[in-house]
Amino acid sequence: MDATHTPVLSDRVVGLLAPxxxxPGAVVVDATVGLAGHATALLATCPGIRLVGLxxxxxxxxxxxxxxxxxxxxxxxxxxxxxQVATVLDGLGLSEVSGILFDLGVSSLQLDTDERGFSYSRDAPLDMRMDPTRGRTAADVVNTYGxxxxxxxxxxxGEERFARRIATAVVAERVREPFASSARLADLVRRAIPAATRRTGGNPAKRTFQALRIEVNGELEALAQALPAALDALAVGGRLVVLAYHSLEDRxxxxxxxxxxxxxxxxxxxxxxxxxxxxxxxxTRGGETPSPDEVAANPRASAAKLRAVERIARGVA
Incomplete structure (x- = not known):
């Protein structure tokens, strides 16, 4: 897994949080610890810190x-x-912290593990749960939603302009047989989209799979709750860094x-x-993006936008 996981904008993330x-004893929260790429860099650069990883x-x-x-x-x-960041910190007896990092979206582990069903380029069970122990799957959504x-x-x-065409095709096709695999869904999406559109913009199933993943995992609802809680948890001088990968979460x-x-x-x-x-x-000024060299070395970084703030006073704005 190390060979496929490169933390995005790692030097910049560490540079923003380190001050x-x-x-000694400063607490940083990695709210999306994933494969510990950013966590490893933070622990190495800041030897006196305590890291809480969710x-x-x-x-x-x-x-x-x-x-x-x-x-x-x-x-x-x-x-x-x-x-759940506020609940976790309360359970650990922490009233405030010095740094918080969110690296949003799907992880390399989830993308590269076929049976998790996140990838539209390989056939796998239509799952897409970030926590595979609970909740509805993408197959549940595809086979039950009107x-x-x-x-x-x-x-x-998914910001999919052919959303109704795809939804209509899915509902008609599942009558014949419920969807269970990512390949069958990706093929249906390709056929449902006008031929001229398929020739540009990459795999036509990308937006559909993104939308289903967000729905299955309640990502935007969770983010809407997490951001104010994280901001409230920062001590004066504390810093929040967020990496977002699509326009909805970045906005x-x-x-x-x-x-x-x-x-x-x-x-x-x-x-x-x-x-x-x-x-x-x-x-930060606007949403910072990776350099061309980083994107060339790690194509998954291409959509990233980084934003960061520092608490300068107590109280809730």
């Missing part, structure tokens, strides 16, 4: 636990979705962070009351 982690995927946690064994006395790994509901998922989460990140950076008053108010002053400041 907040200089004090992941909903038990397989990823087992891998991370083995990979981080040499730093086991500084690491706490928790099986949890990132929207045309309107399925089209909504594809249009909103959500931008809005949540911007709400804490700007004053909580109308823009034309001449004086900002202390209670309405910003509690955060930007550490």
């Amino acid at each position: 907040a982690l200089s004090e 992941d909903r995927d038990p397989q990823a946690l087992a891998y991370s636990r083995a990979r981080l064994v040499d730093a086991a006395d500084r690491v706490t790994l928790v099986h949890a979705v990132y929207d 045309v309107d509901e399925l089209a909504r998922v594809l249009r909103y989460y 959500m990140v931008k809005r949540a962070l911007a709400a804490r950076v700007r004053p909580a008053v109308p823009p034309d108010l001449p004086v900002i009351p202390p209670e309405a002053a910003p509690t955060m400041r930007w550490l």
Whole structure:
């Protein structure tokens, strides 16, 4: 797995978080620890820190636990979705932390393990659960949602302009036989899309698979809960870094962070009351992206956008 996993923008992530982690015992939360790529870099660069790693995927946690064994006395790994960050910290007796990282989206482990069903390029069971021990699968969604509901998922989460055509084709085809494999679904999507559209933009099933993954795992709902909780958990001087990989989650990140950076008053108010002053400041200008060299070495980094803020005052903006 090491050969296929390269943490995205690792040097930049560490560079942004490290100034907040200089004090011995400083706590950093890796809310999506995955295969511990960023966690390993943070522990190596900041030898005095304590790292709390969350992941909903038990397989990823087992891998991370083995990979981080040499730093086991500084690491706490928790099986949890990132929207549970406040509960996890409360359970550990932590009222605030110095750094938090979110590396959103699907992990290399999930993409590269065929039986997880995330990839549209290889045939596998139509699963897509980030936690394969619980919840509905992509097959459940595809085989039970009506045309309107399925089209909504594809249009909103996948930004698929042929959402209704694909949904109609899926519902008609599953009458013959329920969907169970990723290859059969990917083939149907290809046939449902106009021929001229198939020739550009990569695999035509990409947007459908993205939409189903987000729906199955409740990713945007979890993120909507996680971001304010993470921002509230930062100590003064603490920093939050977020890596997003598609426009919906990046827009959500931008809005949540911007709400804490700007004053909580109308823009034309001449004086900002202390209670309405910003509690955060930007550490990045816009969404930072990987260099061409990084994308060439790690194509999965191509869609990444990084945003970061630092807490400058207490209170809730």
